[in-house]
Amino acid sequence: MARDTTDFRPIENMDELVSYLAAGNKPRDQWRIGTEHEKFPFYVDGHAPVPYGGERGIKALLEGMQRVLGWEPIIDAGHIIGLVEPTGQGAISLEPGGQFELSGAPVETIHQTCREGNAHLAQLREIAEPLGIRFLGLGGSPKWTLAETPRMPKSRYDIMTAYMPKVGTHGLDMMYRTCTIQVNLDFESEADMRRKMQVSLKLQPLSTALFANSPFTEGRPNGLQSWRGENWRDTDNQRAGLLDFCFSPDFGFADYVDWALDVPMYFLIREGRYFDVTHVTFRQFMDGALRNEVPDGLPTMGDWANHLSTLFPDVRLKRFLEMRGADGGPWRRICALPAFWVGLLYDQAALDAAETLTKDWTYADVAAMRDAVPAHGLSTPFHNRTLREVAREVLEISRTGLVNRGRKNRDGYDETSFLAPLDEVVARGTTSAEEMLRAYHTRWGGSIEPVFLEYAY
Template identity: 65%
Template sequence: MARDTTDDTLVTSIDDLTAHIAAGEKPESAFRLGTEHEKFVFRTADNSPVPYEGETGIKAILDIMQDRLGWDAIVDKGNIIGLASPSGMGAISLEPGGQFELSGAPLETLHQTAAETRGHLDLMRDIAVPMGIGFLGLGGSPKWSWDETPKMPKSRYGIMSRYMPKVGSRGLDMMYRTCTIQVNLDFSSEDDMRRKMQVGLKLQSLSTALFAASPFTEGKPNGFKSWRGDIWRDTDNARAGLLPFAFSEAFGYRDYVEWALDTPMYFVVRDGAYHDCTHVTFRQFMAGALKGELKEWQPNMGDWTNHLSTLFPDVRLKRFLEMRGADCGPESHINALPAFWVGLLYDSAALEDAVQLTRDWSFDAVQAARDAVPEQGLDAMLGARRLGDIARDALDISRKGLKARHVLNEAGADETIYLSPLEEIVAGKPTLADELLARFDGEWNGSVEPVFSDYRY
């Protein structure tokens, strides 16, 4: 998220909070998709991380990007920490360890998303190559220790960094040493949200397995195909993971709101300053818990919007749904992730097929698969079936959904072209994690250094 929200409208009831989410409902004709992707920034001379300061630092990259794009600078205590399109069509932000994130514009088609990604990566390369800088798309930092990883001057990250070790063992790794691809998708009604949320939660471990790309930590294999996926098993489980209540046939907006209300906050923003609020839940905030601590102690809708952005379930509900399970990877994966979910969820017949595929999966079975996937990948079991076999069924449904959309590019190809990397995996090609491990044991002679040249954008 590039910019924390400001909206001084006072919150007067829980109904206000529920209505805020429900206001995201759109007719199907207005559905859009927004793709987000992060990448590690490194010096090509020695594969070391790039600090914030300096003539060839991350700040310098942002300054040049602002000049090229003409976007608005996002500033925190005098430091540029991101860029926002003046039209609201996209943003660039920094993750805690200097990872660059593009929050893509809400677009109509996957072809537009692919063009946006290509344009962004071309711009990044054009700026960075003369500076001796490269960008790496993997799910986990393959080489740098936490101490070696730079820290970005962003106030909310300072609050999170102090809080994370209190609520889990892996939160700092999540913040500073992982990268992801996400897609944000719309819903038309509460029932439509429920169906998409439940399919998304049940199939998120499959997404983790297909996109697994974080098998190295600090220069060695870490025992996982998705180290990033394992990190999420003990980051801050009060606000992350699967949501058992969302598996209910009666699940709705209010259920998510009630859960969010009882989750500890990170911060509130007043007059541009961040105030640590990790000692209260939003429900306590509404009951006046910050009276006496803050002059403007009453919660407003900006506070609520920001709070929703600090919740980390496998599928996050705001005024849209965020699919959060995938490791980052090459450009083809950045396009494949939204294609997978758009195909499953944006065609009514495909969505019904996905509902039927997952209908009988219990929370416990899905949780067991989620726990097994980081180490076992597509060999993990979901109930009595191997995930690799379920992947074939899910991709068939996704392909059907994309075919039904019948959105063609200038060459006459429909959106199914973006599923190719996943279809190759289902047909027997190794996942990216398996490919990386094989090269580490083979031609790379036990070194991770070649990953920076062979897999950079």
Template identity: 65%
Template structure:
């Protein structure tokens, strides 16, 4: 989320919470694609991470991009922490360890999405290169220890940093040492939302294997193909992972709201300041907890919107659905991730085929996939086959869905061209991480530092 909201509309009942999510419904003709991607900044000469402060810091990059783009500043207690597009949507924000994120505008096609990402990366390079800064497309920081990673000056991250160690062992790794590519997709009504949620939850481990891109930590192979996904096994299991209720045929907005109400809050905002609320759930907040800290402003839809943004299930529901299972990666995968999910979920026949493929997968089976894929990738067993076979089936369905959409670029190519990196990985039978490990063992002579020029944008 680029900036936290301060909508002060009071919450009067559960119906208001449900109506907020229902407000995302739109006709299929208005469906859009919002792509987010994160990347690690590093100094070209030393391969060290980039701090916030200084003439060659992250703040300087943001100021340069502001001057180049004319985007509006996003401030936190007077500090520049992001930029918001003046028209058309989109924002640049900072993740806790300085990971630079583009939250893309809602666009009609993957062609537009890819042009947006390429334009952003070109702008970032134009500003950062004179400062000796480059950016790395990878799912985890390959060299830096946690204590070497800078912390960005965002109030919500101060709260999270204090809270995370009390609810899991890997929360700080998630915050400071991982990157992702995500896509935000629309739904037409409650039934459509629930179906896409179920298919998305079931296929998220398959996406994790296809985009596995985090095999190195602190200069060495870490035993994973997706260390980032392994980290999520113990971040904060109250607010992350799979939702059993999403596997039920009756799942709807109210079920998600009931779950969200009982997850501890991170914060609420009053008079422009963040108030630590980690000791209470949102349900307790509505019931009067912390009333003395609300400055006369009752719990609001802005509080609810912010709370929804602090929940981390594998598929997140806000006024759209957010697919959260992929590692960060090179520029081709920034386009491939939205293409994969749009092909599966935006064409009716493809969605039916994806639903058929996964319909009888149980919660326990998907949980087992989710636990095994970070280490085994395509080799993860499933029933009488493997994730490699499931990934081939899913990509085939996605290809048919994209072909049926028939969104052509100026050269007459449809969106299936963006699936190429996935099809190459499937043809090799190796995840992107295993290809990096192969290079590490051969071309790079065991030197992880070679990943920086290899995957710098």
């Protein structure tokens, strides 16, 4: 998330919280695609992580990008922690360990998403290369220990860092040592949201398998294909993971609100200061629990928006849906991830087909798949076949959806070409993680250092 929200309208009743989500309903001609991707900065000389400060640090990168783009700085306690395009068409933000994130503008086609990603990486290279910095497209930090990983001066991260070890075993690794590619997609109604939420929750573990790209930790193989996916299995199970109530045939906005109300909060922002409120749920906050504890301790719509941004289910509902299952990866994956989901969810025939394919998948089925995928990837057994076989079928549905959309570039090509990296994975039968492991045991000579050349932007 680029910027925490300040919206001082008081919350009068619970219905307003439901209405906040329902305000995301959009007619089809207004549906957009918002792609986010994170990458690890590193020094070319020595492959060390990049700290926040100093002449060649993250702060210098952000200031350089500000000069190139003319975007507005996001300031937290006197520190520049991100940039935002003045009209809200995109933002650059920092994850806790310095992972550099582009939150892309809402665009109409995957062609535009790819052009945006290309432009961002070209601008970033222009600033980063004189500083001796490049960026790594992986799902997990391959070399640095947690102690060696820098910490960004962002107030919400200080609160989360203190809280995470109390609620799970992998929260700090998730925060500081993973990267993702995400896509944010629209819905037209509560019923449309329900269908998309249910299909995408069921298919999110398949996305994790297709994009598995984090087989190394602290300089050696970690025994997994998606170490990032494994981290999400025990980060904070009150606010993350697979949501069983979303599988209900009458799931709606009110059900998500009801769940969110009982998740502990992270913070409140008052007069530019972050207050740690991890000891109360939003429902308790609504009932007056913080009335005398923080200034203006009554809930606002800005507090609700911020709270929704601190929930981490595999598919997150805000005024759009966020697909959160994929590891970070090379440039082609930045285009493949939105293409995969847009093909499945933005064409009616494709959504019908995806819904039919997954209609008998129970919560227990998907939970078991989600548990197995980090280690086994596309070899995960599922309903008497493997996920590789499921992936082949799902990719055909996605391809059909993209063909039906008919969004062509100036050369007359539609969006199906962006699925090519995933077609290659399925045709090979091996994930990017498995290919890296093969290289590690052969031509890399048991060293992970070549990853900083072969997987760098």
